[in-house]
Amino acid sequence: MNLCNVNVVKRLMSKYQTGTKKSFGQNFLINPQVPSDIAYESYSYHKSKFPHCQSGVIEIGPGIGSLTNELCCEYDKVVAVEIDKTLIPILAETLSEHENITVVNEDFLKIDLGEFINEHFGSSSVSVCANLPYYITTPIIMKLLEQARKENGQSRLTSITVMVQREVAARLCASEKDGDYGAITASINYYGHAVKLFDVSPDNFLPAPKVTSSVIRIELYDEPVYKTKSEKMLFRVIEGAFAQRRKTMVNSLSSVFSEIPKSRIGEIITGLGFDINIRGERLSIKDFCALADAFCEEINH
Numbered sequence: 001m002n003l004c005n006v007n008v009v010k011r012l013m014s015k016y017q018t019g020t021k022k023s024f025g026q027n028f029l030i031n032p033q034v035p036s037d038i039a040y041e042s043y044s045y046h047k048s049k050f051p052h053c054q055s056g057v058i059e060i061g062p063g064i065g066s067l068t069n070e071l072c073c074e075y076d077k078v079v080a081v082e083i084d085k086t087l088i089p090i091l092a093e094t095l096s097e098h099e100n101i102t103v104v105n106e107d108f109l110k111i112d113l114g115e116f117i118n119e120h121f122g123s124s125s126v127s128v129c130a131n132l133p134y135y136i137t138t139p140i141i142m143k144l145l146e147q148a149r150k151e152n153g154q155s156r157l158t159s160i161t162v163m164v165q166r167e168v169a170a171r172l173c174a175s176e177k178d179g180d181y182g183a184i185t186a187s188i189n190y191y192g193h194a195v196k197l198f199d200v201s202p203d204n205f206l207p208a209p210k211v212t213s214s215v216i217r218i219e220l221y222d223e224p225v226y227k228t229k230s231e232k233m234l235f236r237v238i239e240g241a242f243a244q245r246r247k248t249m250v251n252s253l254s255s256v257f258s259e260i261p262k263s264r265i266g267e268i269i270t271g272l273g274f275d276i277n278i279r280g281e282r283l284s285i286k287d288f289c290a291l292a293d294a295f296c297e298e299i300n301h
């Protein structure tokens with residue numbers, strides 16, 4: 001069954017008395033080349049990291065299964081999480097030829113990801129692959145990043161290959177020299193490295209979204225390249241630095257760190273060699289780690 005054929009999609013929807021739902025961000029792929037390319041990009045990276053292990057992937061939002069089908073052909077094990085219960089019987093039909101798929105009817109944002117990975121994959125490293133529902137792109141990526149490292153510091157997610165809106169992709173893949181750089185970019189740079197792979201125009205979806213999409217891959221480090229004394233402090237500093245985007249870091253951080261006098265925040269920033277008027281979007285993850293350590297020392301003394 002060609003799951004990217006518009007007539008097949010419509011026939012399945014009608015057979016199971018359902019339709020595409022805007023509230024769940026449903027835009028189904030209708031060009032078979034796109035899910036094939038996304039699955040290839042996900043799997044080839046995963047396999048390059050773990051050539052001799054069983055391969056596993058989590059898909060968020062399988063829809064009617066076009067990307068899932070490709071992932072099942074590449075990976076040894078696929079677990080797909082779909083919120084829309086009306087799609088579950090469709091997936092049972094469209095994926096019936098695969099024995100390596102488990103479909104879970106849950107809201108991905110509500111699952112305990114650590115437990116979920118243990119239950120389905122044991123201690124193996126897994127990748128994530130999805131054509132993301134755009135209304136929750138940021139919370140999904142933040143949830144994945146938080147899970148990216150085990151308690152003992154070892155990575156258990158290998159990579160995150162996702163389709164997002166092109167503007168969001170620019171932010172996720174930005175460097176501190178770009179205008180698109182923000183708190184989520186700095187967070188990604190702590191856990192790994194994001195690369196943009198290719199653009200996908202609106203006519204590849206049913207229904208067509210208003211904007212162009214891009215596929216990106218976040219390649220997660222086994223260990224962070226730059227270390228910090230406290231990850232909690234690091235993310236507090238990153239959030240604080242971008243809390244008031246048009247403001248200097250001194251002003252933005254002082255609104256978040258009310259326990260430290262503003263003049264002292266200025267001294268910490270200049271003490272690390274930064275200009276007093278610097279803004280958060282100029283700081284690399286290495287700079288943020290240094291700043292977080294300085295804030296730790298300040299608060300603990």
Ligand code: SAM
Nearest residue numbers: 024027028029061062063082083107108131133
């Ligand atoms: N993978 C399919 C494709 O590429 O054609 C569908 C992608 S569609 C953009 C997003 C999918 O995510 C939909 O199937 C939608 O129902 C599902 N979804 C939306 N919110 C979700 C959530 N919180 N948890 C799990 N799935 C979700």
